[in-house]
């Protein structure tokens with residue numbers, strides 16, 4: 504008998520419950536197929552995917568161009584390790600650095616690894632270029648951040664569920680309020696050992712908090728004035744999700760004419776993950792210019808799988824799709840439409856407090872206390888009505904469909920969402 508049997512949804516859930524660690528609390532739906540903006544469960548029911556694997560699947564499920572790049576490369580050469588060169592990595596590095604306008608790229612696999620890489624890079628730069636005394640470097644982070652799940656990263660999280668009983672924690676981080684320039688200024692002025700400021704351009708996991716207009720640019724200017732590296736974690740906001748190639752969209756090659764909103768911010772260190780592979784394969788990357796990246800020497804950092812030929816082929820195709828299908832522009836236009844349509848409904852009800860977001864990274868806040876089950880129950884009803892979404896925290900539901908959606912599909916989704924929300928009015 505084959506090891507992988509065709510299961511019913513309940514059988515699949517039971518197996519995971521019994522044999523898998525309980526480190527997630529999934530919505531009870533078991534998916535077995537995806538194409539574009541749709542996924543299907545094992546019983547054949549079709550859904551709109553309104554999470555996109557936390558914005559990894561911006562290019563849509565199983566994008567043929569990306570899958571084809573993976574299959575072709577997988578048949579040719581999958582892994583050499585960086586003990587040897589391979590003929591794919593350099594091409595990818597050239598394309599990606601040109602796309603995002605940085606001198607160099609360091610390839611890793613997951614978002615958390617890329618964040619770790621950025622932190623190490625920032626510290627090494629602080630000691631070797633800025634001249635901070637060894638082991639004294641501090642990195643400023645924001646409250647309610649989400650940067651991944653490693654020991655160092657959870658050390659500066661303030662989510663008790665992510666932290667409790669995982670100590671002792673890594674030192675060297677100062678936490679300030681998000682979207683608070685005064686707090687940043689005070690932190691920078693009160694400590695001469697600051698090496699970097701790590702920030703999400705929009706706090707996704709926290710509940711899609713969009714900072715005040717101009718916050719990022721002013722924060723960057725403050726960092727520059729103090730010779731502190733501005734580190735943008737664009738693992739979730741990057742690669743067209745927020746209506747621009749990057750949410751910090753600075754001096755990049757994004758040809759989006761609507762690239763207004765946040766003023767131009769060019770990060771010193773850019774962290775990418777998730778959609779850099781279109782959700783097809785784990786790929787992440789850290790980008791920086793030579794004056795920073797050149798502090799990394801052989802042996803300082805690495806990964807067996809980082810920069811492997813399959814990853815390079817997949818990520819190249821995934822970025823080509825973003826460019827060739829104008830996904831930043833699509834996300835911008837569809838995002839405007841989505842919020843406008845939802846606001847029409849919100850004007851008629853007390854159930855939903857507001858919709859917020861940029862491009863196709865949005866969230867609604869349910870008018871209920873934070874521990875209420877309403878958001879979860881709405882997501883269950885959305886599932887029954889053919890659309891998959893999940894609460895981020897408490898009463899906040901994130902809406903982040905693949906960017907390859909058509910206008911008709913988006914309006915269809917708005918109808919499903921409004922119909923579902925109406926079931927919860929009282």
Ligand SMILES: *Cc1c(COP(=O)(O)O)cnc(C)c1O
Nearest residue numbers: 613614615649650651736738739
């Ligand atoms: C998802 C995410 C990460 C972590 O990425 P993993 O691939 O899950 O390790 C880091 N930062 C942000 C902003 C993210 O959304």
